[in-house]
Amino acid sequence: MKIKLTTQISLALLIARRRQTMVAAFGVTFSITMFITLLSFMAGLNDLLDNLILNRTPHVRLYNEILPSSIQPIARSTTYLDAYHFVRHVKPKNELLEIRNSEAIIKALKNDPNVRGIAPKNTVSIFYNVGAINLTGVINGIDVDAENRLFTFQNYVVQGETIDLKNTPNSIILGIGAARKMLAQIGDNIQITTSDGTRFPLKVVGFFQSGIEEIDKVQSYAALTTTQKILVKPASYITDIQIKLYDMTLAPILAKRYSMLFETEAIDIQTANAQFETGSSIRTLISYAVGITLLIVAGFGIYNILNMMIYEKMDSIAILKATGFSGRDLNAIFITIALTIGLVGGALGLIFGLGLSAVIGEIPFNTASLPTVETYPINYDLKFYLIGAAFSIITTYLAGYFPSKKASRIDPVDIIRGK
């Protein structure tokens, strides 16, 4: 049958039941609006929380760890090949945490096409001297430019400029928690003590706030050269090489490869932060479940209204059949009605969903632990809109399927003879 005729009849039936049609369409609109808003908000929140950690976590980190020898001498003995080895007497060597031959490794990594950037780092355990007491702390020696570029370091420096770390010799950006305890101001000089007892003065050039209080109480940042100076080490002394990749999913494979190639330990982001993935995926799952439940409820509304319409329009269906409309034509008419409700309601839902998420995105959201966030986070991912549109069409189609089938099966003789 011609599509034009089908739509003409469908629209006439829709307009005849204007109010019910609007209620049904509104049901779809509401559910799609909530679906979009919920998912955008949830995804925004997920991104925010993940970025708290992930932004500052390298995709692959190369480091050395003090480990016992993985092959104990007894394993080399041919006599006890099948035996259980419980003699383990070779203890860890007194090794440095330094990555050996770091300059060559960095050079090799810079030529690797998978690598977006490298930030070398060394870590020093120290004590902050505050009057009579010492607070434990860690100073990360960083390459300021690389850190800014790869780990958005500047976003977490709440006071002062990161560039000062590079330009001022012997400077430090203090964790805000540590700074509060030490009553330190920008421009102050503080004293630190290294683990072997050396005292070292440092100038405070900024404060750092990560959003994770435990970190802010302990960690501070200094330039690589400063930490090397504190430790009295040469310019090649690096304990960590942080690698950002173009494709994060390659991290586990590349970590293994680098570990073999450079003879260091290597950990990938997926292993280091497995719990964030889990949290995000469960939150996403819940939002989808709620959104789809809303849509199914709206689908029942459409089902109901179509059923009512079919009972009401029995006579019309009978005469259409008597004058030559086949079961398939009537099926098409009622499916068109359902899909029209779905399309109109769904399209409005997408627009309202965008609007509502934009409104939520403007609501102020200030929290001490998240210095870079000022409003509620919203993720305007096109994916949600596509899923919403697809689901609105699928549910309305299913809601229309059974009533349409019923309409197509109505026997006109029963209706006409019943009069």
Next chain:
Amino acid sequence: MAKKVIEALGIGKSFHDPITVKVLTDVSFSINAGEFVSIVGKSGCGKSTLLYILSTMDTSYEGELFLDGITMKDKKDGELARVRNEKIGFVFQFHYLLNEFNNLQNVMLPGLKFGKFTANEIEHNAYEKLKVLGIEKEAMKYPNQLSGGQKQRVAIARALINEPLIIMGDEPTGNLDKKNSDVVFNIFKELAEEYHQSLLIVTHDLDFAANTQRTITMEDGKIIGTDLP
């Protein structure tokens, strides 16, 4: 000999619920092109059942039915719908006009379904049909704005739109008063005489039947006689 538009050969039908009741037994007859035939009989004699079998809407019967020389046995739902659309025009006791469409659109619907002509041509034809039936002034009104007689005339116009082989009527005057019944009857007569339209009308109105060219009388599911006036 004139062309047969409908031929029934040994049509029989039984209802099986709750017990088997034979409602039609070995009904055989034919209608020639241009004939105006009525079927009369008491209530429950099976005349309406017969009409619905002839109309192809009821497909569970025994025997053979030929429309325009083609057997209707073993045709699928979609094919039968097309046969009804193209070859049969219906007029029922109740008008069955769609209130969502105006009268002109109601007449046009089967034509649009047929799709033989463009929408403009169908609109023109529909208007012509309404003119023949003397209700062209009501074309733009909606069915619920018309009187019973006018509605029935719109329904007749709808039956005519695809120039059907035969018009079938199931008590088309059953709901109308004497005056309107006469109007409708005269329309049928005019269609038969001037336009050589074949008509098969089921009625229990004996006056109506007496004025048709041939009357088939039924009783207990059988044809008991054919009267030529």
